Amino acid sequence: MGRTWQTYATLWPLARELGKGKRASQAADPLIKKDQDTVTDIRNKTKESNGDNLDRTSAYLAFFRRHPEVHWALLAHLVSRNAGWSMTDLRGELLPRLLSSKEQHDYFSFLERGNWLIFQDAYPQLLLYEESVKRQTNLFHLLPQFGVSRFMQALWNHFWEKGDSKLLTIGLIVNEQNYLETQMMGDATYRHSVVKTLPFALQEVLRLNLILFPYEAEGRSNAPLRLLGDQVLQFASLVERIELGKRLYSLLYRDTKTREGVEKWAEQKPHSGSRKDFWPHLFHDLRETMPGKPYQKTVRGCALLPGAKRLYSPALRQAWQRVQHEAPKDIDWYEGSKGVMRQLAFAAADTPPVLADAEGVYCQAIEKIELAVLAKGKIFGPM
Structure with missing residues (x-):
């Protein structure tokens, strides 16, 4: 039935603060030198860590190690790994046998832009929290300097006052998906080259x-890793992306x-972008099949069929250049x-069951x- 009215009463001060006015102008008040130095330092660190998917994914995990109370950083690390895969x-x-070179590049540009945008918005928030902890003072009045929403x-x-990790996580999920919607999902280029295309719809099927x-899992040290997870049913839907984030957070934090x-796995296995990172029995970052030969079921x-070679899954920097x-x-x-209240309702509503x-x-x-690859090969010949 959702959160109780007592919880809604707790959220009401947030609603009042959000209703006070518009985001402060970034240049409204001159900053003292110490704050200006902080802003410059955070901008430089964000740029340095936003080079590609590997850099971003690593930065999220490094921050989480330092501040495990910010649950969102672990969730962001794991979701960013998936973006790399x-x-x-x-x-x-497999996919190059189904998609043209242009489609491959269009989808990569879509994924890379979204991954870059979210980091560009979220990482300064994380670093400003870290600086606030270091200086033992609330520095969130500096968020407008980074273009962060007043939300x-x-x-x-x-969070600074109450330490509510769950509400902060849900708030960041709501923020980042709305940010993505404003910055990217409404862009005509992406909507026509990716979101509205048949292959994009096909991937959901x-x-x-x-x-x-x-x-x-305990007692399975020599077995393939287990996989928790969930899926986007309609990536173009803002509400569905927010609900997915909530489901993933619930899945990750429901069991210690x-x-x-x-x-432990994330700490021990640096992110390369290859699916070999989690299932080396099925994937390899070196191509084991002979080029030019017709594809055979694997x-x-x-598990691999007897005699089959592992599926090729390259490391990110083998596959794509920086953008x-x-x-x-x-x-x-x-x-x-x-x-x-509509935005806060996303935070207050119960999370639906996970996959x-x-x-x-x-x-x-x-x-x-x-x-699909085999069917295409029969119609159009070897790929």
């Missing part, structure tokens, strides 16, 4: 958009042992006081892609 899938064993200024102030959290298993039930991005639009997505069997669903997706 999706990028390299475009140059891996998050209210959430960080609340094939369940290629699963978000996976690998971990080693499982979360610790996910953390996988059944999460120079245009600066984000200077727009605060937050629509004003009339949207206060029960991520491993089974993921393996079915691989087999479906294989069938």
Whole structure:
């Protein structure tokens, strides 16, 4: 039935703060030198860590190690790993047999831009929190200097006072997906080259958009890693992306042992972008198949068929070069006081059940892609 009225009463001060006015201008008041130095330092560190998916993913985990109370940083690290895997899938064993070179590049640009934008918005928030802890003073009045929505200024102030990790996480999920909606999802270029295309719709049918959290289960040290996860049913839907984030957070933090298993794996296995990172029995970052030969079925039930070679899954920097991005639009997505309770309702609502069997669903997706590749080969010849 959602959160209780007592919880809504707790959220009401946030609603009042959000309803007070518009985001402060970045140049409204001159900063003292110490604050200006902080802003400059955070901008430099953000730029340094926003080079590619590997850099971003590593930066999220490093921050989480220093501040485990900010749950969102671990969630962001894991989701960013999945973005990297999706990028390299475009140059891996199967998808290049189904997508043209232009489609591969369009999808990569879409994934890379989204990954870059979210880091560009979120990482300064994390570093400003870290500086606030270091100086033992609330510095969130500096958030407008980084173009961060006033929605998050209210959430960080609340977190500073109450230490509510869950509400901060949900707030960051709401913020980042609204930010993505404003900065990218409404862009005509992406909508026509990616979001509205048949392959983009097809990936939802094939369940290629699963978000996976690998971990080693107790008593299975020599077995393949287990996979928690869930999927985007309609990536173009803002509400669905927010609900997915909430489901993933619930999945990650519902059980201490499982979360610790996910953390342990993440700590021990640096992100390369290759799916070999979590399932080396099925994937390899070196191509083992002979080029030019017709594709043959390789996988059944999460395992290789007898005599089959592993699926090619390259490391990110083997597959793609770094991208120079245009600066984000200077727009605060937050629509004003009339949207206060609607946005907070996302935070207050209960999280729906998560996907029960991520491993089974993921393996079915691989087999479906294989069938599509084999079918295309019969019609158009070897690929």
